[in-house]
Amino acid sequence: MSAAPVDRVTPMFWGIFSVGGFIVAFFLPIFIFMNSLAYGLHLVRWEKVQYQGALGWIRGDPAAAFLGGPLAWLAGWLPKLFLVVVIGGSLFHGLHRIKYVLYDFGLHKSKKVLDPIMYGIAAAGTVAAVFFAFSFP
Amino acid sequence: MATATVRKPYVRPRSALWWTKNPRYLLFQLRELSGAFVVLYAFLVLWQLWALRGGEDAYYSFELLWYSRPMMVLNAIILGFAVLHSITWFALTAKVPLFRIRGRPPPAALVVGANVAIWVAISYAILRLLYGGL
Numbered sequence: 001m002s003a004a005p006v007d008r009v010t011p012m013f014w015g016i017f018s019v020g021g022f023i024v025a026f027f028l029p030i031f032i033f034m035n036s037l038a039y040g041l042h043l044v045r046w047e048k049v050q051y052q053g054a055l056g057w058i059r060g061d062p063a064a065a066f067l068g069g070p071l072a073w074l075a076g077w078l079p080k081l082f083l084v085v086v087i088g089g090s091l092f093h094g095l096h097r098i099k100y101v102l103y104d105f106g107l108h109k110s111k112k113v114l115d116p117i118m119y120g121i122a123a124a125g126t127v128a129a130v131f132f133a134f135s136f137p
Numbered sequence: 138m139a140t141a142t143v144r145k146p147y148v149r150p151r152s153a154l155w156w157t158k159n160p161r162y163l164l165f166q167l168r169e170l171s172g173a174f175v176v177l178y179a180f181l182v183l184w185q186l187w188a189l190r191g192g193e194d195a196y197y198s199f200e201l202l203w204y205s206r207p208m209m210v211l212n213a214i215i216l217g218f219a220v221l222h223s224i225t226w227f228a229l230t231a232k233v234p235l236f237r238i239r240g241r242p243p244p245a246a247l248v249v250g251a252n253v254a255i256w257v258a259i260s261y262a263i264l265r266l267l268y269g270g271l
Contacts, residue, residue, distance in 0.1 A: 024175055025226040025252075028219045030260035032178060034268050035185075036212035040204050043271050049200065051193040058189070062269030079267055083182070090179040097172025104169075105153055125179060132186035 020093025227252035
């Protein structure tokens with residue numbers, strides 16, 4: 001009698017879910033606040049959020065001003081990596097959760113269909129994030 | 138000689154609205170629902186990047202919408218769910234002890250408190266480093 005095949009895929013997605021959980025918990029609230037609400041609440045100036053300001057943010061201008069000197073080369077990478085990590089972590093974490101909510105609502109028999117859809121959307125969104133973030137100079 | 142057995146497991150019937158029956162179940166489903174808002178926000182940011190790539194006029198149209206009252210309300214709701222995720226996630230990590238103090242797992246309050254302290258420190262670091270402060 002042969003042993004049942006070991007499922008290596010499910011634990012991997014639980015692992016990504018867990019890493020994503022920490023990324024979302026630590027990074028997302030401040031990002032939502034600064035990216036969506038701070039200007040509307042009159043906490044930052046229009047110059048910081050309009051087109052040139054947004055381009056400057058993604059270029060790493062504030063980071064360069066903060067780091068300065070020998071670490072300035074890092075500044076251009078930080079906002080882009082931050083975007084990719086936050087978007088990718090959010091998608092893999094959130095879609096994993098949604099999958100199990102759908103199981104709870106009675107779709108647990110559709111694992112074979114749901115898995116590729118959910119993780120496929122997450123992977124596509126992460127690739128899009130890499131492409132978009134690094135398309136800026 | 139063993140014969141093949143036929144399994145016919147009993148599946149307990151469950152209402153699709155089981156999670157409305159108890160506040161604990163409701164908090165559980167709200168926490169799980171935070172996943173949907175987190176995913177929604179990821180797509181909103183992708184849309185934002187798309188608009189930013191479109192040039193100055195495209196991004197201006199985007200921002201008129203982004204800072205409109207309904208979008209501000211939606212983004213505030215998303216932030217609420219993100220904070221709910223953070224707090225419930227820290228409570229969850231307390232259930233998986235990574236180390237022991239005098240043979241016992243660390244108290245939950247200590248783990249949650251440490252996580253909140255790290256959360257505040259990281260948020261402040263992002264605010265200063267990536268945004269140059271307020």
